[in-house]
Amino acid sequence: MKIKYIDGKQLKNMVVRGCQVLERNKKFVDDLNVFPVPDGDTGTNMSLTMNSAKDEVESVVNGNVEAVAKALANGSLMGARGNSGVILSQIFRGFSKACKGKETLDVGDFAKALHMASDTAYGAVMKPIEGTILTIIRSVSERAMEIGEIEEDICRMLEMVIDHGEEVLSKTPDMLKVLKEAGVVDAGGKGLIFILNGFYEALTGKIIIEETTKREKKSNLKIHGDKSIQFGYCTEFIIKSTNANVENLKKKIMNMGDSMLVVGDENLVKVHIHTNNPGNVIEEGLKLGQLVDVKIDNMRYQHENRLEKKDLKKYGIVAVAMGEGIENIFKDINVDKVIAGGQTMNPSTQDIKEALDSINAENIFILPNNSNIILAANQAKALSEKNVIVIPTKTIPQGIGAVVAYNPENEVDVNEKNMNLAMKDIKTGQITYSVRETTFKDIDIKKGDILGISDGEIVTVGSEIENESHKLLKNIVDEDSEIITLFYGSDIEKERADKLAEEIEEEFEDCDVEVYYGGQPLYYYIFSVE
Template sequence: MKIEHLDAVMLKRGFIGAYSSLEKNKEEVNALNVFPVPDGDTGTNMALTMNSAVKEIRNGEELSIDEILSRVAKGSLMGARGNSGVILSQLLRGFTKKLTGINRINVKELAHAFKEGSDMAYKAVMKPTEGTILTVGRGCAEKAMELSRKETDVVEFFRAVIEHGNHVLDKTPDMLPVLKDAGVVDAGGKGLIVILEGALKAVLGEEEVELEVITQTAGKELHQLDHDIEFGYCTEFIVNNAEGDPEALKAEIESFGDSMLVVDGDGIIKVHIHTNHPGEVLEKALKLGELVDIKIDNMRYQHHENYSSKELQKYGIVAISVGDGIAKIFEDFRVDRIISGGQTMNPSTEDILKAVDSIDAENIIILPNNKNIILAATQAKELSEKNIEVLMTKSIQQGISAMVAFDESQELQENIECMTEAFESIKVGEVTFSVKDTVIDGRVIAKDDIMGIASKKIECVGQGVPEVTEELLESLVDEDSEIVTLFYGEDVGEDEAESLRQLLEKKYPEIDIEMIPGGQPLYYYLISVE
């Protein structure tokens, strides 16, 4: 079957086929992620981005080529998730831009569209890395331009581009040693080939095109309405000259609210709790000693003042979070909008834009808190007309450290500098499990092994969570370390966390050990050392 031009119907089928192919094969793409962590989601992010790109053209209407291109470009841009999704959205954005205004698309025009897509994707990344989806996209574009000088059949053109793209994909392990060590090709590059293969099959009618749209929402904002604040008073105080059992106090007051922290040491007990009955909490604490530094804030009133006032706030903060405990910590720091997402499902550019648009503030600071969300946050900044700064926080721990340093009385650039200095000064680690057998940096890792990770490197592997956590801390703690904070996940019991805290306090008597319920999925512990 020879095709010399693509019309609107073929173009529409091609885009939908590209998405359908990726949706069917996303787990195969996910499995290529180098790190065997349970949140390897390249295929998922690319599929969700493609879904957003095509959902507006799957409505049964007869659309022109320009209408299809416009909807695909906007949909992919707004729905982009994760680094792979953002890069894919830029590939599609350049591709569609070059074809706009053309009624019947031929090989030469397709070739220039491939090149424009590749160029735009490279420009979107501050430090492009070869051996990734960028390399595969450029390889496809170069082959397309070469073919355009002699080929007129769209079908043969696509087959040759895909064949060359697979050849480039097979070479990605030679460009990135980490791929070679793991015995895989680049996941994003594989996703791009799957997209092209699906598009060609759909145009040729070799594969049925599903008309249903799978709708998934990765990001959602938490605690935005007054009635979402179950316990209205943020209550903090210190029990001085404390005599009594802090654990007994914890047991007495835990039924009065949530977000409770009770930390003891050197004859004092620090207490934090969200409650509707601060007076009763203080009565309980009085039995142990005198109370000082009492602070009670009405969060419902503050919430109403923040979001109902027509006057602009000086600052608005958007943070990506994961886990109820982590979200509550960001709430305590007066973060305006919390988007649930993080490790397990990256929020889209549109999710972040919606959060930004809902804040009336002179300056808005976005904390991505995940390296895979920074590009989407940056893209949201570029699409918004508001004054936005994106802090390059790559972990929840860095985000919390940045908020500790935030000072509303400072000017924007002073805040950005202080917050950046704060989060860059801490060491972070995480404890999770392996989802597959693999080899990384010469280390053999089996499925379900417990891994301790720091600075993008697997520091230790073992069978027990406490043992691996303790070993990981040995690589993070040095003579200058003063505070170690461990946020324990939803799969760690309070007793287990407390037992580990006691062990670490004996091992590091000069260091303040804080154990906080984070409630995050998949990661047993998120660790911060300062």
């Protein structure tokens, strides 16, 4: 069946089916990951991101292409997990930009949307690497632009675009040496192909399975009865208009409350204000156009975990960590909020933003403590109204070192500089196990092998945890090293960790050795060398 145009309903079906196809194949995508450690895998992260997008899209009732695409962009942005999820959210953000003002899409429109998706994704990555999902979205968008000039059928275009994408995907090992060594194609690129396959299936008559369960957001309300709040209702909404006068609206509502924020243009205006008469504010908004995303919160009836009204403190710190012991260490060194996450569980942009919102501070430092969380942290920063500084820590020891270098008496730029310098002075070693068979830099790795990792590189492979620990430390301890800190995981008993620490102290007699319970899953030991 030839399809010359797709409307909002069809686009919604495409998103739902794309999510389902990716969900069904996420394990396949996970298994393409070159790095064999049990970390936040590409397929899982992309699937979680798509599920968030799907939930948002399904909430759109009788929307046109613009409305559905906007929901797709917003849902994926807030649910983005890991680098692959963040890049996917940027792809959908670009796609949404091209759909602005569109009731339907024809072949040319769809091709331009893919082209904008590619440009936006590339623009969001500081140092784009070819042979990744970026290469795939660029290649399929270029092919779509070519087809859009000669083809009218969107189904036929998608079929040809997917074929081209698969062809380019098969060449990614020639673009990235690490893929060739492992004998796999790029995981993120394959995930994107699965999503496009879902789009194609939706348009060609495949049955879309209705989801019977929805994610529930739980909230416990507690009456605070704080009579000191002058304006009790936090009122927010978006105005969709054709000729809104933003400055005029500001003047009309500025005396109705405080904490006013009115931003946007003549077509879309975001309004936020604390007022005692939300109806009056809404009435002014209705004079300009249709209201969406209306939200009114009685600030005297706060969520249980919301901070009471008080002056902002100068600094706050958010850290991402996994393991009871490590979480407690961060709390002991005055980290305000520890987000549970790291290996296998990358927090979303929304998770990080909620942590930022929960801290009553003017300046907030984020410590991702994992390379796969840095992009999501930066997206949360962009969404926050506070001054957020992302310290790009990739490991737990780097995060702890950065916090130790922080001084609440220093200015923001001095703290940022000192925390970044401290992070770079710390070497990290990790002992874990392989979750799949692979070849990494000419090293044959079997499932279940014990791996020693130094700052993201596999340097030892063996069968015994303590042996690999010694071999790993020989790789990272040098004549300038003074302190070796050992964090033992949930699968290691204290006596075993203490015995290893004694052996390390004998082997590296010029270093002080410290032992802490980390409680982290999957990683038997984490070493900090400084």
